[in-house]
Amino acid sequence: MxxxxxxxxxxxxxxxxxxxxxxxxxxxxxxxxxxxxxxxxxxxxxxxxxxxxxxxxxxxxxxxxxxxxxxxxxxxxxxxxxxxxxxxxxxxxxxxxxxxxxxxxxxxxxxxxxxxxxxxxIGIASTEPSGGSDVANIKTSGEIKNHNLIINGEKTYISGAIEAKNNGGGHLTLVKTDASSGHRGITMVYVPADSPGISINKLENMGRMGISTSSITYNNVEIPEENIIGEINKGFYYSMDGFNHARILVAAACNGLSDMMLESGLNYINQRKAFNKYLKDFQGISFKFSELKTDLEMVKLLTYKAAYLADVDSNDLYIYSAMAKYRAPQIALEIVKNVMMWFGAYGYTKDAGIEKSARGIFSYLVGAEGALNVMEIIVSRAFMK
Ligand SMILES: Cc1cc2nc3c(=O)[nH]c(=O)nc-3n(C[C@H](O)[C@H](O)[C@H](O)COP(=O)(O)OP(=O)(O)OC[C@H]3O[C@@H](n4cnc5c(N)ncnc54)[C@H](O)[C@@H]3O)c2cc1C
The missing domain is CATH 1.10.540.10 (Acyl-CoA dehydrogenase/oxidase, N-terminal domain)
Structure with a gap:
């Protein structure tokens, strides 16, 4: 090894x-x-x-x-x-x-x-107003007519729709092509964001402000069938493959953020004094630092193991990417919270640059690339057949 x-x-x-x-x-x-x-x-x-x-x-x-x-x-x-x-x-x-x-x-x-x-x-449009976790139950329809796919329905909480519309691009979009077949009736299609019949409504998020999140409504949107990805009714499987890969990059992003936060926290506790001692010399702070550094190292190893499994196209990839996506945002939030407390009142100001990280990480706790409970479902099902 x-x-x-x-x-x-x-x-x-x-x-x-x-x-x-x-x-x-x-x-x-x-x-x-x-x-x-x-x-x-x-x-x-x-x-x-x-x-x-x-x-x-x-x-x-x-x-x-x-x-x-x-x-x-x-x-x-x-x-x-x-x-x-x-x-x-x-x-x-x-x-x-x-x-x-x-x-x-x-x-x-x-x-x-x-x-x-x-x-x-390019992004992914899977989630609908009726829910994001239960992908098999999406309602947006895709009907094949004269070599076109006619799309009707609504997606929501979709990242990058405004950017795709303004700068060019679109989303791999999941549509129901066989309403009676659950996850086996879903097709993936590339839908350019400027297609006629699409309307985009920006949602006001609490964090990661540099990229938009929107609802997208499809009103008889005609997409040529060449834009269909792979085979009809196999879109669910392609999307799961995509999420398995995206989750590793989510975990890696959380780890990068955690690394940066912990480094700036360390610099701070090395130079800030209270009661005539450096903050680092209080065990309440140094032990917490050790705990967080260890957690971060563990989740980095897990994330790189998942990345390795992606490179070798392992059947176990889905388990390890779910594990990494499950832990990395939680550890990142814990690190951000503690570093903010080490900074004291300064940590609560925008100048300190910590609060925007907390706002960003929450997106991965509530749902982006799959909610935490869904990661737990994936991992538990893998071992409790
Ligand atoms: C900032 C942001 C950006 C996003 N970008 C995109 C995007 O680009 N494209 C896209 O398609 N989606 C996107 N999403 C949506 C994301 O995929 C969904 O939030 C996620 O799939 C969860 O769906 P939901 O929010 O509808 O919650 P729900 O599915 O309604 O779940 C609500 C809660 O119930 C829990 N839950 C659900 N089922 C179970 C169960 N069986 N057992 C236990 N608990 C359960 C969930 O864990 C969650 O806590 C984004 C979300 C956010 C926050």
Whole structure:
């Protein structure tokens, strides 16, 4: 067993960090305030191969591994600790991967190069007003007529719809093509955000302000059948494959954020004094630091194990990605909470830059990429057959 990163992994980490320090760090406060990531960032990130790294060379991407993608996810969250840029990245990475794995050559040739270059966004539209956890019970319908799929219904809490509409792109969308067949009646289709018949309604979120969350209504939206991903009625399985990969990048983003927070907490307790002692010299603080550092190390190992399983296409991937997605946001929130307390009143100010991380992490506790209870269902079912 070898726990070290390869030279290539390390090189990618260094290059990503240097790129982000120059191209993202100067904008991070504005991203949370102005609710927008600069469009130029995506284009520059595309040129540097870090906007959707799993896309193959043949489609204009860098063709990196899943471990590399996990390294990049961590580094992005260390710089933009609001989580917004991490979300944009993880959606573009995991759903482009699904398009590449199951889509037809024509669609891949049309869409993937523009995602790899940072010109277009790709996300997932699965959740509906009646619920997100029970994917099999979606209601949005897809009817095949004259080589088109006619879509009617509503999706909600969809990340990146405004960005896709304004900058270009769309969502892999789940529609019911056989209403009587539960999860075996769902088809996945690429729906450009500017398709006639689509209306987008932005929801006001509490965090990760740089990327929008919206409801999307489909009123007789006609999508050519070439945009269907893989086989009709297999969309549920493709979406689960996508979530299994996306959850690793969620966990990695939480870990990157946790790393950054713990480092800034450590700097603070090393220099702040109370009762004539440094904060680090109170056991109540140093023991908590040890506990959090250990938790973070554990979940990082779990996350990289999941990334390794993705690279070797293991059947166990779904279990480990669910475990990582289950623990990483909880540990991140615990770290953010404690670091905020170490900072005292300053931690509660916007200037300290801690509160936006708490707002961002909550998205992963309540649901984004699957609610925590659903992760517990996946893990328990895997062992309690
Ligand atoms: C910021 C944000 C961005 C999002 N972006 C997207 C996106 O881009 N695309 C997309 O499709 N969706 C997106 N979502 C939606 C997300 O996928 C859903 O929130 C998630 O699937 C849960 O669905 P729900 O919110 O409808 O909760 P529900 O499914 O209604 O669940 C409510 C609660 O009940 C619990 N629960 C449900 N079933 C069970 C059970 N069997 N046993 C025990 N507990 C259970 C859940 O854990 C949860 O706590 C986003 C969500 C957020 C918060």
């Amino acid at each position: 070898d726990f070290s990163f390869s030279e290539e992994n390390e090189m990618i980490r260094d290059n990503t960090r240097k790129f982000l320090e120059k191209n993202l760090l100067p904008y991070v406060n504005d991203i949370d305030k102005n609710e927008k990531i600069p469009v130029d960032f995506f284009k520059n990130a595309g040129k540097n191969g870090i906007i959707s790294p799993l896309i193959d060379n043949s489609f204009g991407g860098p063709g990196l591994s899943f471990i590399d993608s996990t390294v990049i996810s961590e580094e992005i969250a260390k710089i933009d600790t609001s989580m917004a840029t991490s979300v944009y990245y993880l959606l573009n990475t995991s759903w482009a991967y699904i398009l590449q794995k199951y889509g037809n050559e024509e669609l891949k040739g049309k869409i993937l190069p523009e995602i790899a270059s940072g010109d277009k966004f």
